[in-house]
Amino acid sequence: MLPASWSAIQLKDERTDHTDPCPYSEVLAAESVSCLNKALCHLKDIWEEIGIPEEQRLQRTNVVKNHIKNLLEMMVKEEESLKKRIVSSIQICRTEMEKLCLELQLPVFQEEEGISMLQQEKNIRTQVEALAKERARRMQQLKDLLEQDQDLCDILCSMPYGIAPDSVPSPEQLENFHQHINNQSTEKAKRYAEFMDLKKQITLHMEELDHIPETSFEKDVVCEDEDSFCLSRDNITALKLLLCQLDERKVENQAKCETHREKIQQLWDRLQVPQEERSVFNEHMVMSKKRNLEALQAEVQRLEELKLLNIRNVTDAIRSEIAVFWEKCFFSIDQRQAFAPYFSEDFTEELLVQHDAEIQRLKQHYEDHKELFDGVQQWEESWKLFQELEKKATDPTRFTNRGGNLLKEEKQRSDLHKNLPKLEKKLKAQIDAWESEQSREFLVNGQKFLQYVEEQWELHRIEKEKEKQERHLKKSKQTEEDMLYGTAVRTPTKRRFLGTTTPNKSRKLFNSTSSMSSATSNSTMRSVYGGTICRSPVPRPPLSANKCPAPRTPGSGKPPHPRLQGCNKENEAQLKGTPVSGALLTPASPQRNFSMASVASTYSEFVRDLSKASNTKIQHGIMNSTTTNH
Structure with missing residues (x-):
């Protein structure tokens, strides 16, 4: 076992860079030999003083030699072991460095030449530590991105990003992955906003239709938490389809309600229902929910039954409407007389049905050609105004009018005189197109409109003459x-x-x-x-009047x-x-x-x-x- 001092020396030697060890080591070796000789001499003196026999001295000297030899051998062995560890560490670090460089897709570290093994091992080990940190950083970043991508994939029901979770990604791969996550996050926000808008509309439509969610999908949309809803493209498409279906049902309900309202209003007018009874039904005349539709249907049924009990009054009311549309459509006497039931006095349900069909036909006819009828009506009004202004132009009292009325009337008459031919030309083009499309003549009061206009101008000319x-x-x-x-x-x-x-x-x-x-x-x-x-x-006065010598003044004489x-x-x-x-x-x-x-x-x-x-x-x-x- 090495003494503590030797371990300290060994650690110091490992951390010290010996640039020129030869002179210093020789001095230390000489000092070691001198110390050894001094120690042996000191031991010899001690042994002599003690009186140890020569044989024992030799034995003791041999022990000292063996001890020193063993110690030196042990020290050499330790140093040899240190050298082997350094070489092994260099090899291991070099291998690790090459592996890390390959994983990180970096060029291999170029080692310095002419340096000691210890410095070489230190440099390689430092490089390996830096590469290991970079690898750990990339792997952690990849792990975070993979977790985010998995969450987005679960919400959007999309495929995961194509990258291996156990391989070290390159900076470009990480950047692309990060951009993909941003795009997915943007898509998620977009779909979420679209989902919330669709859900709001669907909820409103269901409330208006009094519709209760039936399918699991409808329940997920309306009842479940928004954050747990899968924002896949298929689900968004299904939401749009559901909204479209509800919207169609809503429009259909509104159309039905509007039809029933028109029918109810028509029957109210024909049956002369009092305003108090109508006002009770005001709510259903505005809203179009399911209960409103049911109430409207019930009211129509009730009024239809009441209509059958008041056939004569209802028929007379329909005849009044027919007369109004005859005027709007400029029907001639022959065209009006062609509808024989109008003049019948046998008030039956069949007669009422015929009148209903006729008023519907007239309404449809008016709506189909409303633009033409409005143009003819405009011409009629302009023509009447023109005739009134022409009549005023011959009124002798017009010169005594104040306020500039004469100038206004003359300007208005001049404008009408210019605009009437333009309006006639426009109507002629529309009528020609209509006649070409319908393959029949457009009649006003039983005659062609242009012929009617020419007759009006001719009558006007004759009247002026x-x-x-x-x-x-x-x-x-x-x-x-x-x-x-x-x-x-x-x-x-x-x-x-x-x-x-x-x-x-x-x-x-x-x-x-x-x-x-x-x-x-x-x-x-x-x-x-x-x-x-x-x-x-x-x-002439008599001749005697000339005998007067002087003329008479008006105030004297006769x-x-x-x-x-x-x-x-x-x-x-x-x-x-x-x-x-x-x-x-x-x-x-x-x-x-x-x-x-x-x-x-x-x-x-x-x-x-x-x-x-x-x-x-x-x-x-x-x-x-x-x-x-x-």
């Missing part, structure tokens, strides 16, 4: 009356308040009035409103002639804006309205008629004055 002829006839008659009775005919100038005149106009009025008394009886003058006053012929006095009163009344009674004066009427343009639709027509009327009156006045003078 008739009105024009009536205006000309009326103006001619008015002109004759004016020439016969001296009625004033005024043309409108700039509109101002009645009774207001300018100083110049007043002066002209005074001059014209003064000259009227001294001028010829059939002369003409301008009124304060810009109109022409035509004087009727009066008898009163004016009754005829002249009536005319003057008429003129004064016109200037003041008030009517004057008398046999020779005609009352103000809408036909006259102080204007010859009261029946003119445009300003140019008004000017043309005014010119003709003025020329005619002047010619008649000249002829009358000539006849009277003669």
